Amino acid sequence: MKLITFIQNFKVCKVKSIALSLVVFAIFLTGNGTSAQNVSFGMLTDVHYAAIKDNGTRKYSQSLDKITQCIDTMNQTKVGFLIEMGDFKDMPVPPDSEAALGFLGKVETAFSRFRGDRYHVLGNHDEDCISKSQFYSIAKNSHISQKRSYYSFQKGGYTFVVLDACFDSTSVPYDRGHFEWSDANVPVQELKWLENELGHSNKPVIVFVHQLLYGNSKVTIKNAASVRNILEESKKVKCVFHGHDHKGGYERINGIHYYTLKGMVEGNFPESNSFALVSLAKDSIRIKGYGNAVSMSLPIY
Numbered sequence: 001m002k003l004i005t006f007i008q009n010f011k012v013c014k015v016k017s018i019a020l021s022l023v024v025f026a027i028f029l030t031g032n033g034t035s036a037q038n039v040s041f042g043m044l045t046d047v048h049y050a051a052i053k054d055n056g057t058r059k060y061s062q063s064l065d066k067i068t069q070c071i072d073t074m075n076q077t078k079v080g081f082l083i084e085m086g087d088f089k090d091m092p093v094p095p096d097s098e099a100a101l102g103f104l105g106k107v108e109t110a111f112s113r114f115r116g117d118r119y120h121v122l123g124n125h126d127e128d129c130i131s132k133s134q135f136y137s138i139a140k141n142s143h144i145s146q147k148r149s150y151y152s153f154q155k156g157g158y159t160f161v162v163l164d165a166c167f168d169s170t171s172v173p174y175d176r177g178h179f180e181w182s183d184a185n186v187p188v189q190e191l192k193w194l195e196n197e198l199g200h201s202n203k204p205v206i207v208f209v210h211q212l213l214y215g216n217s218k219v220t221i222k223n224a225a226s227v228r229n230i231l232e233e234s235k236k237v238k239c240v241f242h243g244h245d246h247k248g249g250y251e252r253i254n255g256i257h258y259y260t261l262k263g264m265v266e267g268n269f270p271e272s273n274s275f276a277l278v279s280l281a282k283d284s285i286r287i288k289g290y291g292n293a294v295s296m297s298l299p300i301y
């Protein structure tokens, strides 16, 4: 090789290696579980933690061991964030708000062992004998005001929207047990906020809401059709994740996936547990279920 050719090749190689280093550095900068486009996160739902005796298949006190297993797994896999989708705690019978706040403190401490951003979605049991503000005085959402029960955040190439359907059909928020759990609604003010958030997002959107946006039963949000209409009109929403229906489920309606994760409280540990790792890429959503949770690979349209 002539000396001049060698020098030219050397320069090309050096430019290539600098470019590669920059790409590696850029991926490193975006943090755990995220890159410019892709993002992964952990999810769990219906923990129902309470130091009370079991009720049928609901093993309330075992939820601490189950959540610990979930957090250990998520810390090892270095996901971008962790979200629990409602009914984080339960309560004694008769209702005792002091005891319920104690259960919430204990399960939030276990959840806080996750080394990354953490989020909560409100479920009906999160107001069974306490208020929404009491719930958020203990359960913290990363970088989100404690006054907000519905909110959005950005990670990787996605926008994530968390809805609160814990309002009755007259838009009164669930409060200290004063509600009927099957009367779940997303009030008009929140619908307007949702429309606005979707309108302003320049990224694909993933939605989380405790109660279901599909089906037609007691676990379905009363005004689900209005909510779905807004999601569909935006053409940005790819998937909605739910809790609430402990047996889990899946539907696809007009190009949007609706996945319900099985409830963590169900069954004896360690034979039973339920949580999932979700990996989002540009053209697919991969759900890896742990324990009884169902794995799915969903195309993005």
Ligand SMILES: [Zn+2]
Pocket: 046, 048, 086, 087, 125, 244, 246, 263
């Ligand atoms: Zn539940």
